[in-house]
Amino acid sequence: MLATLLAVGGYAAYKAYNNYVVRLLTVPGCAAGTGANAIPLDFGQAADAAIIAGVAERKHLPRQALTIAYATALQESKLENLDYGTLDSVGIFQQRPSQGWGTVTELEDPAYAAGAFFAALVKIPGYTRLPVYVAAQDVQHSADGYAYEQYAQTGALLAAEFTAIPHAVTCWYSPATQAANQGVSTRLNLAAAIAGLAGTFGRPQRGGPVLAESTATGDGSGTFAVTAAGGWAVASWLVANAGSYGITQVRYGGYQWTAGLTETSWQTDPGGGSGSIVAS
Template identity: 35%
Template structure:
């Protein structure tokens, strides 16, 4: 029996090239899958633009926007200054990319990669963005003169990371996000709302009210009562009012009046803009279709969902009062 002839060199070279091409394609596919899952290559959906230079911006996903809004809301609800919110956002950008991830180094979890074994809380607590933000601020507040420290030093005193210089690279983005999400910069955060119907999260006025209280706390919101379906509800633990309209169900959130500044150093208008932009950041998860405040309106749109003058702004009976933020869900 004759021995089989060896594979001709030309054919062997073609097989090797095909195998190499398949390996490259597999690598590209794997990369795209990872980027999609983590949000790195997904359609961004949300954007913050500098109030002083439109060329400076930061684009991120609805998930990242909602988490960033929670971090900012918990901070101002605790009376933490803008610098503290900037430090917290830079830390979360470095640790998790503003994603509430269920894995990390050893037993690290969540937005800030906090470890249950190191006394940060239970796994369930750490995976709650509001809790994780609150415990971060609690530790930051114990750092002497943290507002005067370089951002990376202040963050490291809380995190004790193996890469202490890593936080500094996120300072400019964190500053941009913090000024928008605390209300210092008005109408600078937009989301397109394209994922509104794709999300499986709870939606509607009740979900909006629950999320507001979760992030800001009842004391921070300072509501005085609620009206649901035309019936006044006694409110030892007050919540925003809800009314039904032809365009959907509206949650009206009063903006605290009568104080020049709050515990975070912001005035009434800045507090209102924080609430308004918090709603936009959460528009996908809560299926919010319209937000109105201080003569400006945001509407969910596949084309971008930008802020624009509200219909009838400046006229008697207008919905664009600076004393409340109107959040429409649905229709």
């Protein structure tokens, strides 16, 4: 009996210690996908990827356009919004003001940069049927166009995960620490989140990814009516940018994401509707 109690007690102590070590070693970050196919992302990469997906949704572009954009951004900047580059190149696509892409300020805005990239891409005849590297090179005119091909598969995975696969995008962090690192308040700033959404997906309107929005007077939560095609892109954007706006929960499609230092941040939520997203 004593041996059994010691064994049980020892196991409990081991489990508690093991859980502590797991929490201690969990590094804040984001990911797209799960398991062996998960693609690790830092916070900047996740936010940029969500913005590119949102712009593609606003423009009603096919998924292949998003795949090409991701492959290009991964090759050009590792999906980071850079303020430097070769010659006068800047931003996630390393576009050059001197080549007519826009001003430095404009190109360092990921939504603008993505819009400029897609505007050039759709002018290429049959771009969805071209190899990814060919379509990307026709837009970028890079020194080594074939280099984009190494990111074609990753680009395709990201395109599906940020727009179509339910709860595929997640971020994990301590909300207080994340807010301090970003120099923002931990309080919910829904007005800023709504403005950020509009800058990516466009103003709520019929035919857009976001159909309508409303703010609750009680808890200050925001509800966004979304299309079935654009819903997960909007939810992914909210999760990827949650730390900037004090958002700690996102509910959609039968799931709820909660900000916290754990990689299993999406949980089933039977009350989560499929026609609207609630952010709080």
